[in-house]
Amino acid sequence: DADVTQTPRNRITKTGKRIMLECSQTKGHDRMYWYRQDPGLGLRLIYYSFDVKDINKGEISDGYSVSRQAQAKFSLSLESAIPNQTALYFCATSDQGQSFYGYTFGSGTRLTVV
Amino acid sequence: QKEVEQDPGPLSVPEGAIVSLNCTYSNSAFQYFMWYRQYSRKGPELLMYTYSSGNKEDGRFTAQVDKSSKYISLFIRDSQPSDSATYLCAMSAVGGTSYGKLTFGQGTILTVHP
Numbered sequence: 441d442a443d444v445t446q447t448p449r450n451r452i453t454k455t456g457k458r459i460m461l462e463c464s465q466t467k468g469h470d471r472m473y474w475y476r477q478d479p480g481l482g483l484r485l486i487y488y489s490f491d492v493k494d495i496n497k498g499e500i501s502d503g504y505s506v507s508r509q510a511q512a513k514f515s516l517s518l519e520s521a522i523p524n525q526t527a528l529y530f531c532a533t534s535d536q537g538q539s540f541y542g543y544t545f546g547s548g549t550r551l552t553v554v
Numbered sequence: 555q556k557e558v559e560q561d562p563g564p565l566s567v568p569e570g571a572i573v574s575l576n577c578t579y580s581n582s583a584f585q586y587f588m589w590y591r592q593y594s595r596k597g598p599e600l601l602m603y604t605y606s607s608g609n610k611e612d613g614r615f616t617a618q619v620d621k622s623s624k625y626i627s628l629f630i631r632d633s634q635p636s637d638s639a640t641y642l643c644a645m646s647a648v649g650g651t652s653y654g655k656l657t658f659g660q661g662t663i664l665t666v667h668p
Contacts, residue, residue, distance in 0.1 A: 482659055482661050484658075542603075548595075
């Protein structure tokens with residue numbers, strides 16, 4: 441099994457729908473992150489969580505929310521999806537000691553909003 | 555202006571060539587400098603990291619950091635078709651608002667043809 445598992449791998453949804461992307465990890469890491477990747481823009485941070493009770497906004501959090509259900513689970517929700525949220529979404533984890541460089545990424549969720 | 559700038563390419567080279575990938579940055583607080591490699595339909599994987607200025611070598615890969623110029627490079631010697639991927643530079647700061655978070659460049663798409 442992968443260290444960081446994201447579900448679903450692919451999703452097509454309609455404008456205005458609520459959608460949840462899920463992430464679970466077996467690394468035992470405290471820190472979890474959600475990034476989106478767009479062509480020409482690289483990876484941009486949406487939300488991050490340093491532990492279950494510590495959740496913070498990243499640089500592009502508008503239109504998104506998150507839930508840290510347990511140390512191993514971190515979900516990203518789009519409350520009302522819009523077409524410009526079409527992107528590749530990645531979940532990542534790190535432990536405190538390696539948080540400056542040692543991220544482990546999932547394989548991504550490709551989301552299309554039509 | 556983005557904090558980290560990376561030429562997106564694409565870059566196409568023949569097998570055996572020396573490849574040079576580069577990033578510039580504006581945040582002088584960055585102290586950790588990383589290179590991630592991302593294969594198609596996969597999440598980024600950490601290739602190398604460097605703390606502060608200097609060089610680091612790992613097999614065919616050499617990372618260089620010049621903090622005075624705010625410029626980092628990744629060199630790939632004897633490039634192989636299996637090196638074909640997107641290469642992302644990333645940086646983080648030990649303190650301040652960037653603490654514990656990675657800021658990524660746009661990524662450079664590299665193709666090594668036989």
